[in-house]
Amino acid sequence: MRKFKTESKKLLDLMINSIYTNREIFLRELVSNASDAIDKLYLKSLTDSSVQVDQANLAINVAFDKDARTITVSDNGIGMTADELEKNLGTIAHSGSEEFKAANAEAQGDAVDIIGRFGVGFYSAFMVAREVSVISRAYGSDECNRWTSDGVEGYTIEPVSADDPAYRSEPGTSVIMALKENAEEANYDEFLSEWKLRELIRRYSNYVRYPVQMLVTKSREKEKPADAGDDYKPEWEDYTELETINSMTPIWKKRGSEVTDEEYAEFYKSTFHDWVDPARTFSLHAEGTLEYDALLFIPGQASFDLYSRDYEKGLELYSSNVLIMEKCADLLPDYYNFVRGVVDSADVSLNISRETLQQTRQLQAMARRIEKKITGELESMRDNDREAYEKFFENFGRGLKYGIYSSYGMKKDELAGLLLFWSAREQKMVTLQEYVAAMADGQKAIYYAAGDDRERLAKMPVVEAVLAKGYDVLLATQDVDEFCFQAMRDFTAKGLPKTYEDDAAREAAEKAVADGAEPEVEDRTVELKNVTSGDLDLASDEEKKEAEEATKANEGLFDAMKDALEGQVEKVAVSTRLAADGAPAVITSEGPLSLEMEKVLAAGPEAGEAPKAVRVLEVNAKHPVFEKLRAAQEAGDAEKVKLYAGLLYNQALLVEGILPEDPVAFATQVCELM
Template identity: 75%
Template sequence: MRKFKTESKKLLDLMINSIYTNKEIFLRELISNASDAVDKLNFKSLSDTSIQLNQDDLAIHVSFDKDTRTLTVSDNGIGMTADELEKNLGTIAHSGSQEFKQENAESQGGDVDIIGQFGVGFYSAFMVASKVRVVSRAFGEDVAHVWESDGLEGYTIEDGERSEHGTDVILTIRENEPGENGEPGENYDTYLSEWGLKNLIRRYSNYVRYPVRMMVTKSREKERPADAPEDYTPEYEDYQELETINSMTPIWKKRSSDVSDEDYAEFYKSTFHDFEDPARTVSFHAEGALEYDALLFIPQRAPFDLYSKDYEKGLALYSSNVLIMEKCADLLPDYYNFVRGVVDSQDVSLNISRETLQHNRQLKAIAKRVEKRVTSELENMRDNDREAYEKFFENFGRGLKFGIYSSYGMKADELADLLLFWSARENKMITLAEYAKAMKDGQQTIYYAAGDDRDRLAKMPVVRGVLDRGYDVLLLTADVDEFTFQAMRGYTAKNMPKIYEDDAAREAAAKAVEDGAEPEVEDRSLELKNVATGDLDLATEDEKKDAEEATKEHGDLFDAMKEALGDKVEKVAVSALLTDAPACITTEGPLSLEMEKVLARGPEAEMGDMPKSQRVLELNAKHAVFAKLVAAQEAGDTDKLARYAGLLYDQALLVEGILPDDPVAFASAICDLM
């Protein structure tokens, strides 16, 4: 017996037990090696005209024998000499494929695509096999050679027989192992079953460029006997037939013009287990320093677990048509976690197991390009198929908003223009850019109101006050909405009509337009402001003056109401915005009432250390109720004034969709008044 070169025991143990995390990928590795062997012979025939190959004969065969517990992967590729067996299989981590690729780097071009480059894939066979026997006959030689090992200390190499060039890798599959301590055992019989092998081939090696063939059991109806009675029941028999298991040509490698929408839809539904066609399909090929193919799908609807912690995002990553990862999370940002699809690149650097990607610039470059293409497709849908986009946004808009919030606003430039919000004035969903285009002259703020019900928000006194002054209000009803706006801090509206600082500049610009010049535009930074804050500054000068006079005249009233309400409010003040409502609640500082409500539903609320908004009770000095308050103050009826203050405060909370602290006391106070 020959000893493995390098520190065999430690390194081989590492190959079998540490590098590979999933035993079933051994078949992928062996088929990839077989494909490389066929590729090498095919490439050699291109440079040596004396070698005549029938392309239809190039194939990989998989077979199994339950009685002997053997699994065989055969190819009719270039084969190996005794020296090559010693070199490639006797030295762990030596890669004949990598060496071949380096030797032919200048001449191979696109004619050959070597998959295995690390030399350890073969040893994954020992994860499932107690013994591995390799019978190989090099092309042009008359003698075959046999390499055999139990994967422990060493191996043997002897002369053998094989009818033609190529290699057989024969695995003696381990016996099943029972589970221990409640853990499931290992069912190695899966690798000796027709169904199990077909499933693995289609899962990992479906797009290997050569046919992977296997004898499969099929059923057919027996010929009806000539003397069969009228009530004859058909009989069936099983038979064996050689079948190509893999499809070979992946759909993403085909030209888009050669693939119909129905083909893409069928691939999407069958691959990603959806019953609806995708909303959008994006197929593209990148060339240059980094070459890859991508096929992306935007679903019609969100999967039920999209926003759960168990949901796994990612695109299927292939390298030279071989599946490396079913869900490569690094190829998608979290806010595009709904995208399904495939990326196939032979240039992505993998680690030696082909299971874990190295974090490198190639992967980042692909991810960046994928993100741009998804963004571009969404923009196209938004601008040219608004109905479809609104349906998409209803399903996936939450993730886009959270992408801005979770990045602390760093992704606002990429995502802000994809967001949709309900316009109180237009009664439809609009973008921030559309809001900006419809703004009044001189308006520098985007106004919004946040709550859980659109109809209730539209009826809020502060919203009506802003609308009455000719400004639109966006109605935000998702719990993440206001946090998103807080993270954005503002919005840059592009290509807005230029605002001129003086009349002379404005007149000069107008004259230039009359003479045929294009109107000047500029990017304008707009503030995002909640109408429930007390600093909107939308009142006219007369309204501001009236509010100031009422504040001075009735300062004692406000102090008394503040004392009655205690720490429920920061202060009581006069509103210059209210028209027909007697009072409203506004806030000071960054935390609004809606944000407080959202936080109160979170896990932090159980700890009892929740931040509170700084509430302000604003009164309408022109309302009849205000006169009642003044009368109670002037009469010195502090009990009535305190009761009125509590009623107005609780009433204002109800308008905001917040229950009073003591609903029973509120109901009793109403009854007392009645």
């Protein structure tokens, strides 16, 4: 027996027990090696006219023997001599494929794609096998040799005589694995079944360019005997047939004209276990320093676990048609976590087990290009198929908003244009770009109201007041909306018709357009404002003056109301946002924390420590209730002032969708008034 070197033994032990984490990938590695061996022979035939290869007969065979507890992977590729067995299998981490690829770099083309890189994939067989035998005959040689090892101490290499049943009469290699005995932590018998081997081939090696064949058991009805009577019952028999398990040609490598929408949809549903056709299918083909193909899908509906902690994002990653990772999370940003698809590149840098992708500039470049492609497709859907986009946004819009919030607004330039909100004036979903384009003259901000119900928001006094001014209000009903807007702060609308400061400039521009010039456009940045937060600056100078005078004249009343509310509000003031026939009072907030954000945080896991908004009670000085308050104050009826203050405050809270802190006390106050 030839001994493994000490460092090789350590590496082999590390590789079998640590590098690979999923034992079932052994078949992927051996099939990939077999594909490489066939590729080498095919390339040799392209460069050496004496080498004749019948491409139609090139194939990989997988077989199992349940009684002997063996699995065999065979190919009719280039094969190995005894020296090559020593060199390639006796030295851990020596890659014959990588060496061959480097030596034949110029000769390789689209017809040949060597998969192997590191020379350790073969040893993954020892995760399931107690002993591995490799029987190989090199092309052009009459010698056949056997390499055998238990993966512990060393290996043997010996010739195989022509009268030995294991002798190969044709060039190629057979890898025979004698499986380990079952243990408490592992059931190796599962690999000795037709369905399991078929599953592994289809999962990991479905798109290897050569047929992966296996004898499969099928059933058929026996021929009816000629002398069978009328009471004859059909009989069935089992038979075996050599079947190609893999599909070989990946759908993402085909031209778009060669694939129908139905075929794309079927691939999507079967691969990603969905029963609804994708809302959008698109592909990406990159050439140059980094080459890869991508086939991406936007699902037609959100998966049930999309917003759960257990959901895993990621695209299937292939290297030369061999599945490397089922979910490569690094290829998708979190806000596009709903996208499904496959990416295939022979250029990605893999670690030696192929199970973990190294963080490289190549990966980052692919991720950036994929993200840009997804954004472009969503913009196209938004502009050209609005109905489909609104359905998409209903399913996945929350994630886009969260992408802006979680990036502290850094991603607003990429994502803000994709957002949709309900327009109180237009009574439909609109983009922020559409909102700004339709803004009234003199409007300085995008106004929105945040809450949990569109109908309730539309009836809020502050919303009605803004609409009365001729300004639209966006009704935001998801819990992330307010946080998204706070992170954005403002929005820049692109390519809007240019506005002119004076009539002369406008007339000159109009004349230029009439003479054939292109209309001038500009980008316009507008602030986002919650209608319940701060000063909206919608009142005229006269209205502001009236409010200031009324506040000053009733300073004593407002101080008494604030005291009566016992610290629940920061101040009481006259409102400039309520119409004379509007609500008697409204709750607003000052500072960055709005009432809606307070509600969302209060519903979270740390509700007891959630911060409170700085509340302001704004009263309508033109409402009849205000006169009742003044009369009570002037009469010195402190109890009535306290009663009215509590009623107005709790009523305003209810309009905001917030329950009074003491509902019993509120009910008692109503009864007292009655």
